[in-house]
Amino acid sequence: MSDSYVIETNNLTKRYGENIVAVDGLNMRVRHGEVYGFLGPNGAGKTTTLRMLVGLIRPTSGQVKVLNEEPGAPEGLARIGAMIEAPAFYPFLSGRDNLRVLAKYAGVPETRIAPALKEVELSARSGDTFGTYSMGMKQRLGVAAALLKDPELLILDEPTNGLDPAGMAEMRDFIRNLGQGRRTVILSSHLMTEVEQICDRVGVIRNGSLVAEGTVDELRGRDRLRVKATPQAEARDLIMGLPGIERVEALNGHLHITADLDEAAAINRALVYGGITVSEIRVEQSTLEEVFLELTKGQEIRA
Amino acid sequence: MIGSIAAEVFVLRKRASTWILLGIWITMGAVFAYAFPYVTYRNNGGGPGGEQFADVLPQSLVSNLLVGFPFFGGAIVLMLGVLSFGSEYGWGTLKTLFTQRPGRLRIFGAKLAALGLVLAPFVGVIFVVGAIFSYTIAQVEGAAVDWPSAWLVIQALAAGWFILAVWAMLGVMLAILSRGTALAIGVGILYSLAIEGLLSALTGQISLLEPLVELFLRSSAYSLVVELGVSGEAMADRGPGSFSGPFVDGGQALLVLGAYIIIFTLVSGFTLRQRDVAG
Numbered sequence: 001m002s003d004s005y006v007i008e009t010n011n012l013t014k015r016y017g018e019n020i021v022a023v024d025g026l027n028m029r030v031r032h033g034e035v036y037g038f039l040g041p042n043g044a045g046k047t048t049t050l051r052m053l054v055g056l057i058r059p060t061s062g063q064v065k066v067l068n069e070e071p072g073a074p075e076g077l078a079r080i081g082a083m084i085e086a087p088a089f090y091p092f093l094s095g096r097d098n099l100r101v102l103a104k105y106a107g108v109p110e111t112r113i114a115p116a117l118k119e120v121e122l123s124a125r126s127g128d129t130f131g132t133y134s135m136g137m138k139q140r141l142g143v144a145a146a147l148l149k150d151p152e153l154l155i156l157d158e159p160t161n162g163l164d165p166a167g168m169a170e171m172r173d174f175i176r177n178l179g180q181g182r183r184t185v186i187l188s189s190h191l192m193t194e195v196e197q198i199c200d201r202v203g204v205i206r207n208g209s210l211v212a213e214g215t216v217d218e219l220r221g222r223d224r225l226r227v228k229a230t231p232q233a234e235a236r237d238l239i240m241g242l243p244g245i246e247r248v249e250a251l252n253g254h255l256h257i258t259a260d261l262d263e264a265a266a267i268n269r270a271l272v273y274g275g276i277t278v279s280e281i282r283v284e285q286s287t288l289e290e291v292f293l294e295l296t297k298g299q300e301i302r303a
Numbered sequence: 304m305i306g307s308i309a310a311e312v313f314v315l316r317k318r319a320s321t322w323i324l325l326g327i328w329i330t331m332g333a334v335f336a337y338a339f340p341y342v343t344y345r346n347n348g349g350g351p352g353g354e355q356f357a358d359v360l361p362q363s364l365v366s367n368l369l370v371g372f373p374f375f376g377g378a379i380v381l382m383l384g385v386l387s388f389g390s391e392y393g394w395g396t397l398k399t400l401f402t403q404r405p406g407r408l409r410i411f412g413a414k415l416a417a418l419g420l421v422l423a424p425f426v427g428v429i430f431v432v433g434a435i436f437s438y439t440i441a442q443v444e445g446a447a448v449d450w451p452s453a454w455l456v457i458q459a460l461a462a463g464w465f466i467l468a469v470w471a472m473l474g475v476m477l478a479i480l481s482r483g484t485a486l487a488i489g490v491g492i493l494y495s496l497a498i499e500g501l502l503s504a505l506t507g508q509i510s511l512l513e514p515l516v517e518l519f520l521r522s523s524a525y526s527l528v529v530e531l532g533v534s535g536e537a538m539a540d541r542g543p544g545s546f547s548g549p550f551v552d553g554g555q556a557l558l559v560l561g562a563y564i565i566i567f568t569l570v571s572g573f574t575l576r577q578r579d580v581a582g
């Protein structure tokens with residue numbers, strides 16, 4: 001295990017009984033100061049992994065170090081703020097009193113409570129009992145609780161769940177700000193736009209295993225050219241014969257061409273001179289969502 | 304650790320169920336230990352000297368109250384123990400607590416310490432209420448006000464707390480094992496009423512059961528209060544809390560109850576530390 005990572009897992013595995021493998025040999029590396037997006041469809045093993053990182057559940061096998069400590073060790077927990085799955089608080093206590101309880105447990109001064117509530121814009125309702133909060137307010141309180149310790153590592157599991165579009169946008173800005181500077185943020189989500197806009201690097205989990213890890217641009221891959229030309233088969237053959245063309249793929253009535261984008265004019269000219277009608281030619285950028293869907297195709301529904 | 308204990312005391316203090324259980328316990332004590340015996344005495348013609356009248360006077364404060372601890376008080380604080388841990392599973396707050404700084408065993412210790420502190424008013428307040436009732440009755444009836452010795456009261460308070468602590472700890476263990484409240488309360492009440500109650504009642508017919516029943520929580524708790532002046536006859540006719548023996552000596556009772564506390568604490572702590580928090 002290396003000191004250069006905030007989170008490092010080696011073959012991390014969690015089994016339930018003989019047949020259910022929730023996390024399967026996961027190797028994940030999260031670097032200091034980055035906002036790491038942890039992507040995966042429902043049931044892929046995201047929450048199980050996050051629970052193992054904070055020591056709520058024990059791995060069946062494999063190693064994991066968080067902030068160079070064993071998961072669940074008090075020394076590590078003191079430096080981690082976490083909101084795992086739905087935010088859970090005492091329903092009969094106010095938002096402020098719930099934070100007061102956590103501050104006492106975490107050994108942080110109560111003077112941190114008001115700024116944390118202000119940061120998530122919950123000050124006005126902080127005197128109301130948690131049981132009366134909307135889902136969005138509960139999420140905000142969960143984030144405020146995670147911030148109480150001014151943590152080095154912030155683990156947020158689906159933090160925009162239950163928020164309206166305006167609230168989601170606010171939360172995205174908020175998380176982006178949190179991730180600036182020395183703090184490391186790991187954000188689990190299945191909302192691509194959220195991850196695309198916030199995260200420095202992304203890991204994609206499928207059936208309990210990490211199937212891709214890299215920056216958003218790395219995962220999206222190279223931009224391609226998209227051409228609609230008739231007749232398509234002749235156009236495909238003609239383009240394949242041009243210099244600098246790496247790959248041509250016909251899909252849904254379009255040709256998707258991997259080549260230097262500066263070749264667009266040359267391709268257009270060649271097609272027109274070849275008597276082929278060109279009705280569309282443009283640069284195509286894969287979205288993270290397309291990459292995600294491709295990577296997670298065939299995800300099984302798991303317990 | 305002090306901060307963690309303060310947090311838990313704050314939670315228990317703010318929780319309605321703590322006050323409801325305390326209210327039920329105090330009401331039961333006032334009604335069954337004082338109001339009913341006094342009304343019965345008055346209905347039977349009144350006048351000092353009757354057995355029931357003696358029970359409600361200050362001189363009998365310790366014996367009149369302590370007899371309710373081994374079963375009725377126990378059942379109530381069993382629920383308190385169950386709720387203090389079992390509700391955390393229902394609300395999902397265990398995961399919130401376990402991701403704070405202290406670590407599982409310190410959180411467990413803080414919750415137990417807070418529960419122990421909250422048991423103090425369950426013992427103290429009922430003695431205060433009993434003192435007020437007995438004094439008032441003595442004044443109304445013109446009877447002498449003879450309080451038990453301070454040493455006996457201190458022993459009674461300590462024994463009462465100890466008995467309640469064992470029952471509360473049984474509730475804690477059942478809540479942690481069942482990861483909730485409903486099953487834990489059901490099993491706890493069933494155990495105290497059906498298992499311990501029925502087997503104790505059968506010892507008269509089946510003597511083989513006697514060594515087993517002597518190790519029961521109820522027989523040890525009843526034996527402990529007998530050491531402090533509660534008469535065996537007083538507990539033989541108390542509805543679901545009836546107990547007619549076998550009794551053991553005070554030393555053995557203390558040892559058995561102490562062993563129960565240790566076993567319940569170890570099982571609870573080990574389970575809480577080892578088990579995944581998935582909910």
